[in-house]
Amino acid sequence: MVVIQLSMGMLRGLAPPFGQLAAQEQRLEGEFYFTHSRLAEHAEEVALFRGHDAEKRVIARRYLRLVRHVNRIFRLNVFYGMLEDFIVKYFWGAAGLLACAAPVFADRLPGAAAAAAATSAAAATSAERIGDHTRNFITNRRLLLSGSDALGRMMYSYKEIVELAGYAERVSDMLDVLDDVGAGRYVKARVGTSAEAAARK
Numbered sequence: 001m002v003v004i005q006l007s008m009g010m011l012r013g014l015a016p017p018f019g020q021l022a023a024q025e026q027r028l029e030g031e032f033y034f035t036h037s038r039l040a041e042h043a044e045e046v047a048l049f050r051g052h053d054a055e056k057r058v059i060a061r062r063y064l065r066l067v068r069h070v071n072r073i074f075r076l077n078v079f080y081g082m083l084e085d086f087i088v089k090y091f092w093g094a095a096g097l098l099a100c101a102a103p104v105f106a107d108r109l110p111g112a113a114a115a116a117a118a119t120s121a122a123a124a125t126s127a128e129r130i131g132d133h134t135r136n137f138i139t140n141r142r143l144l145l146s147g148s149d150a151l152g153r154m155m156y157s158y159k160e161i162v163e164l165a166g167y168a169e170r171v172s173d174m175l176d177v178l179d180d181v182g183a184g185r186y187v188k189a190r191v192g193t194s195a196e197a198a199a200r201k
Contacts, residue, residue, distance in 0.1 A: 022166030088152035096144035
């Protein structure tokens with residue numbers, strides 16, 4: 001449990017903010033779709049004033065911003081997924097096998113034979129002791145592998161829950177805007193102004 005707690009704390013510290021990344025991806029997709037719908041709505045005016053090049057640049061800029069963000073999410077997912085799989089599948093399993101094998105190697109330490117001979121009332125022969133060690137090793141190994149598998153599933157679901165929180169944040173923003181519109185105090189913000197200001201900073 002100490003090994004699991006330490007590794008989970010390390011993973012939590014190294015985990016990217018998946019919720020914020022998902023919310024930002026949804027915002028960038030919304031801006032990209034808005035640009036297309038605005039172009040479809042004002043297609044005649046754009047054609048009349050020959051603004052197709054300017055509109056193309058705006059759409060390309062929004063598209064590239066979205067693609068860069070999605071690629072960043074993919075890179076972070078690859079790194080974090082490799083680290084998570086290594087810890088869950090290999091590190092925890094190796095630590096569990098070492099813990100299960102500790103009694104077997106403890107008998108081979110210097111002075112352990114004398115202590116075992118002094119308390120050999122429970123184990124009459126070495127063959128019985130080997131059988132006990134084997135039975136305990138197999139039982140503990142199965143329990144530890146089942147436990148690490150269950151904890152690994154919990155860790156995988158944690159990432160999915162954090163991403164779901166990012167989507168829920170976007171829905172909450174939409175509900176806030178609808179409440180403001182219903183109360184008559186909504187002020188329309190220009191699409192992409194916050195992202196462009198943050199990029200300039």
